[in-house]
Every structure is written in structure tokens, then in C-alpha cells.
Amino acid sequence: MINQAIALINDVLWGKWQVLIYLLVMAGLWFTFKLGAIQIKHFGHMFSLIRNSTQSDKNGISSFQALCTSLSARVGTGNLAGVAFAISLGGAGAIFWMWVIAILGMATGYAESLLAQVYKVKNPKGEFRGGPAYYIQQGLGLKWMAILFSICIFMGYGLFFSAMQANTIADAISHSYGFSTQSIGIVITVLAGIIVIGGLRAIARFAELVVPFMGAAYVLTAVGITIYNIDLVPAMLADIMLSAFGLQEAGAGAIGAAIKNGIQRGLFSNEAGSGSAPHAAASAAPMPNHPATQGYIQMLGVFFDTIVLCTCTAVIILLAGIDGTGELGGIRITQDAMQTHIGDYGSHFVATAITLFAFTSVVANYAYAQSNLRIFKLDNKAGNWGYTAAYLGMVFWGSSATLKQVLAAADMALGLMTVVNVIALILLTPTIVAVSQHYMNKRKRNEDPSFVIDECKVQGTVKPGIWDQASSN
Template sequence: MADLIHLVSDLLWGSVLVYLLVGIGVYFTVRLGFIQFRHFGHMFSVLKNSRKADKSGISSFQALCTSLAARVGTGNMAGVAIALTAGGPGAIFWMWLIAMLGMATAFAESTLAQLYKTRDSDGNYRGGPAYYMEKGLGMRWMGVLFSIFLLIAFGFVFNAVQANSIASAMSGAFGFKPLYVGIFIVLLSSSIIFGGVKKIARTAELIVPIMALAYLLLALFVVLSNVEKLPDVFTLIIKSAFGFKEAAAGGLGYAVAQAVINGVKRGLFSNEAGMGSAPNAAASATPYPPHPASQGYVQMLGVFVDTLVICTCTAAIILMSGKFVPHGTVTGIELTQQALSAQVGDWGSIFVAIAIFFFAFTSIIANYHYAETNLIFLEHNNKKGILFFRFAVMAMVMFGSLATLPTVWSLADVSMGMMAIVNLVAIILLSGVVVKLAKDYNRQLAAGKLPTFDAREYPELQSQLEEGVWDNLAEGAEQDKEVKRTRLQVDNS
């Protein structure tokens, strides 16, 4: 069985997904007019007003933090180290490239998730790829397939992987026994998960920005302490990406292939663009500006922060440390800990252990949120089913804390790859809707208006949308603008 899983993983990541991810990233980049570069600054403008929410949804900032909670975890620390040892420094370049292209893909999938979102029986917004497959394409079977892959990947496998990373880091830094670490993770995760989607969002909003900033500042300290090495690091990454160093030795083709495969694989595992996971958080948000495309901009920023900021920090720490050995036996979180300790002293290993704990813990609760949303899609909010699922997820977290996981990692790659394929097919089929929404948003923005989605202007879409979700948005936005004008007049007087 293990051999079959490894075979399927190699097939998916050795050819199918490399072409799909790059090709679809290029496709959306071109069709959306290079939106991730042209409107780079606008991502931050949307973020300024991202704290608004209503009784049905979380804020856009909470949705960003929830998606970052899932993104920022083992992929940023252990995954970057694995990409470096397996694919060489050139893998980092391909991680950058897949992230830049993936920003356009993330815009597409998160915009669609916002458009086709629904309300569950508790009145909370829910949505994601399964929902736009059912509503936008009329293919519930496709949504069911996607949901099953996501439940395997995010409900079970990834949570085991995250718990395993926490247990390994805590054991290495403090000598804690994995059993006790596992029990602590289960108890802490349960206290958040059983509180529902809004408690998950509030926890992510509190923890993720603090830990991301702390890690960024530490990486900045390391880079500034070794600033003379920075040009050599970037030169090494670029040369290795295209096999310039290996060409003389006759290993060009193999070296480049390994750099591409490992860079793309770990890049997707880290930033998740195109996988269909982050849209589950994006759909839960109350967007501001009140338009589906605004959540696309927010989630583009998430991909940028994850890979081009945090993953680059990890790569810089490792490559500047002198601890990196191509195809070496030390890899994963152990390599990151050793690299940071070489730069700042023994407390570096402790810092990584603490960072892994918080990043991986928030990944567990965000992964659960994604899985619950898709379980609701399958079971229509069956309370007993959700309760049973929560206990099953906690059991998998406990298992991950205690087990060795080489086969589980391969299963994660397979389930993630199948998710991505189903989602990528769906967003290509719905690409016309994405372009239509992007043009509508940017037309209003260029005219100096607050971009507001009015479903009445798109009768071809109106019948596909959940009744009551978008119906009164235009009137609400006009009232909001009128209130602001009144306040401004009072202030001026």
C-alpha cells in the first residue's frame, strides 16, 4: 500500500500538477491583466478596512489570519528545509515563481468562494470550492469529490503532520515526551474547535500576526547580521534554479527537475494557492468593500506573505548558517533549528520550537474549520456527525504526535494533489465569472466609487446565488456611504 501511495504521489507531483499549477497560474495572470503586479498596492488598501464584520460572517482580517494559520506552519519551516535538501537552493526560486503565479489563482478561487457562499443553519457564512462547484457549475458530484479529498487531507492527514512537527520540535528543544505533548495539543485544540468558527477566527487573529511578526524580525536580524552574504545567497538560488552550477558536471537535467518538482510541491504545500483550501476561510468573511473580488485581493496577500516573506526568511536563515548540505541527512525542522542556533545561539532552537508550536497549532484549528465547512456541505449541518468528526480529528492529532510519518507525508501529497486537480478544473470552467467580477470591481474603483456587488446587474448569476446573501447589498452600501457623508458634514460644521 505504501508503495502505491508513493507511486501516485510521484506521478502527480512529477508531471501532472507541475504543468497544471504553472499553466493555470499563467492563464489567470494573463486573463486578469497581471492583477497581482498591477494592483499589488491595492491588496494593502483593502487590508486597511478589513476589520468590518456582521452577525453572519467573520471580518476579512480574521479570514486572512485563518487562512494564514493554515498556510503558515510546517511548510514554512520544515517544508522549506525539505525543499532545500531534496531539490537544492534552486527549489526556492520555483517556490517564489509558483507563489507569484499562484496569487492570481488565489484571487480567482477566493472571489468565487465569496460569490457562491451560503448561510448554514446557525446563520454563519459557509462556502468554498464544493459550493461553487454545486452552485456555479451545477455539479454537486464534483463538490462531493472535492469535499472527500479535503476531509482526508485537512481533517486528518495534515493535522497529524502538524501534531508530529510540534511533538518533534518540543522533544528536541525541551525533551518533552511526545505522549504528553499530544495530550496537551488535543486539550488545547478541543477548547478552540468546540467553540465554533468564530472562536477559531478570533484565536487565529490573535496568534498569527504576533508570531509571524516575531519570526520576521528574527529573520531580519539574521539577514542584517550576515548582509555581506546576501548577494551570494541570491546568486546561489538563481544559478541552482536553472542548473548553471550543475551543467559542467553533466547533471543539468536531473538537478533542474528536482529543483522544480520540490519547489512546486513544497510551494503549494505552503501557500496552498489553487488547492482550494483558503477559499473555505474566504467565504466565511463579510467582505469590505462589499464585493466578492475584495476577498480575492485579501487572499492574494496571504500567498505573498506566506511564501515570498515567511518562506524566504527560513531559506535565508538556512543558507546563511553554513549548516545546509545538499541531499544531507539533516533536514526538516531539525535543519531549521540547527541553522537558527548557529546564528543566534542555543535559544534559536527553542524559538523555532515555540514558533512551530504556535504556527502548527493554529494550522490544526484552521484545517479543522476547512474540514467542517466541507462536512456541512456533505451532511447539511448534521450536529451528531460534526460532533463525531471533532473527536475523530482529535484522535488523528494524538496519533500524529506519537507516530513516524513517512507514508503519511506521501498520503498528504496525494490527497492535496487530488484536491488541487478537482479545484483547478472548476475554476477554469468558472474563469469567465472571475473575469466578470474583477472587471466590475475595477470599473467601480477607477470611477472613484466603493466597489459594491449588485446581483441585479447579473441576472445570469442571480439564480445561482443563495437567496438573501447578496440581495440587499447595494442598498446597504448606499446607506453606509450616506451615513459617512452625514458624519463628514457634522464634523466639518
């Protein structure tokens, strides 16, 4: 009965009705329009903010740490296994639609991260926390909606997503080295427990060390493979574009599959609009001290995740000419493709990459759900230990579960989260536009772009001491 219920919900969200596909595309178009194509016009400025992003204060982690934390959650199975699924189910054209949803999603990612900063709060330790439940409750005054989102993120990031990442790690290592998935699950659970017990700052420090290294290694490998197979690249690009619009022979009926799988896997990878990254964004003390700063930097996360890393995986698979369906459409097709390019070492490389990519997601997912304990008044010792036990239990279970079960549950949780979050973002559009304009106007006048709440009209209420003049960094 549970499997049937999950299948029914996913059919509405992802299947026959495709509610999420239309919702996310419309949200991306809406914020692209309302913010003046910010992801294109301010593309260079987005990168320029990285220069000062390593600075922070005692109240929050640095913007760079927040970016790495959000990337550690974004960069995972979606970048390796998810791209393989998209290609095996939707053809090469699915990659084009992943690009489209990423470009549109950059504007949505900016909007949700900006709001997370505006409505952030301080926990009992004086550290910044926030996310969609907070901007829903404070900005819209809809506590029931905030509770609904928190339940969804506990189901998704606190339980199913971590289980899915553990599943992919166990499958990749088992495929390469023959270890049992249960023994791998024990190791993953113990290591995750050691890190998450240290809290968000420990998770952020771990992400800051691992994410840049693993991202650079993967990109350089993909670039090397592309250069070595440069003669095949024009045909590959033509295949992507023709398949995207069903223009190949016997491919006219496949355009729907390309769009559906490209957008679905693209969302699962970059998470724009789902309401996950705002939890990391809210924890930052940005420099310059303005909500828009973190919006720009988190927008960069969407770009790097999908336009860069997902494209790297697509290139590796398509240039290898590997085809796969069903379970092979997961991480194993990526391993086989890499093995085609660089021999037996390829399988080991992907196993290592997915272990690092997915494991960083496992620990970041913990922080996202934990940020919502405050909504249920469980931000205390008993609540934290209870949540930690449930989280680690799901990590262990996921390592041995079938991928189909875990993927369906993860898709359902992500879909429900996204519906709630996107509705809230649309309702809070006046605040998003006003805060963005405040930042842009100060830049035009060459003024310090620090944010003071009295200078900008926002919806609802902002916690005292967060954005008043005295608290400016």
C-alpha cells in the first residue's frame, strides 16, 4: 500500500500530470522575468563575489563554506547516476533539457537563498539558521505551511535522500570491489555519525575541504577525455540537440521522455526551487553583508552543479557510446563508460568519485533537516539525538535497499517539498524584488551594499538584531 501511495503521488508530480515540470519551468521563467534575467546579466558579478566569500564572523559560516555545504548536498548521485538515468530513459536530448532547467533554476535558486538570508534567525548558540519554513512562517505568517514543508524535508533530506546516496555508494563500491552492501553500509553510517555530531560548522569545514578537490578532479578528467575524443564531439553535440527536439529518425516520439527525464534529473541534481540550499544560505554571514550576496553565490552553485558537473558526466557517457536501461542506468553505466575511456582504472575512479560526492551529500542532508527542528520546538538535546538516530538508521537501511524503492520515495519527498516552496517563493516575490533592487541601487551609487532592514520594505517580520544597523558586519 505504501508503494502504491508513493507511485500515485509521483504520477501526479512527475508522471502523467507532470505538475512539477510545469511548476518549476514557470517559476524559473517568473523569476528570470521579475529579476531582469539576473543569471545572465549579472553572470560576471556572481563570480566576483567569490573573492571575499571566505570571510565570516562568529554568528555564521562563510559564504564559501555555505556554497560548499550546498554543493556537497547538490553534488551527489544526481551528477553521476542521475545523468545516466536521464540518458538511458530520455536519450541524449535529456541533457539539453537539464541545461534549460539549470539556467532557469539559477534565478529560482537566487530567490530562495536571498529569502533565507532575510528571514534567518539565531539559535541558542547565537548561530544563524533559516530556510523555507522560516521565511514561510515569518514572511507569510502561514505556520501550517511551514510545518508542512518541515515534514517534507524531514522525509526527504533527513531520511530518503540520505538513504539513496548511501545506496549509490554501496552499489558503486560493491560493483568495483565485491564488498557486501551491508558491510559498506556500516562504514558509511559510522563515518557520517562522526561528522554530523560536530554540527553544522563541522559539516561546513568538511565540505570546504572536500568539495573543491573532488569537483576539480572530476572536471579535469572529463576535459581530458573530451580532448582525447575531440573528433567525436561534433557528432555528440548534434545528437544532443537533435534528440532534444525529437528530430532524429524514429525519435519524434521521444521528445516527451527527453524533456521529462532531463528536467526531473536536472532538478534532482541542482535542487533549485526545492528549498534545500536555503538552509545552507541562511547559515552564512555574507560579505558584503546583504541577502543578495548569498543569493548570487548560491546561484553559482546551480551553475556548477548542472552546467559543469552534469555535463561532464554526460560527455563521459556519450563519448563512450554506452547504452543502459533499468538498474544499469544508474551508477554502473557511468562506471562502464569511464572504464571504456581509461581502462580498469575508470571503474575505480568513478567508485571513488561517487563515494566522495554522495558521502558529502549524506552529511549535508543531515544539516538541512536538523535546521527545521526549531519549527517543532525540538531544537534541544533529546530532539537532536532522536533525529540523529533516525537519520543514521535510514543511511544504513538505504545501503542495502533496492534502488527503485529508494528513488521513488526520494522523488516523492523532493516533489512535495518543491510544491510548497515554490508557492511560498511566488507569494514572497515583492520581497525578493525589493531586496534585490536595494542591492543593485547601492552598487550603482558605489555605496557599501550592507543591508539595513529600515531601508527596504519586506513582507511579514524579520527577527530583531539580524538586519538592524547595530548588527551590520
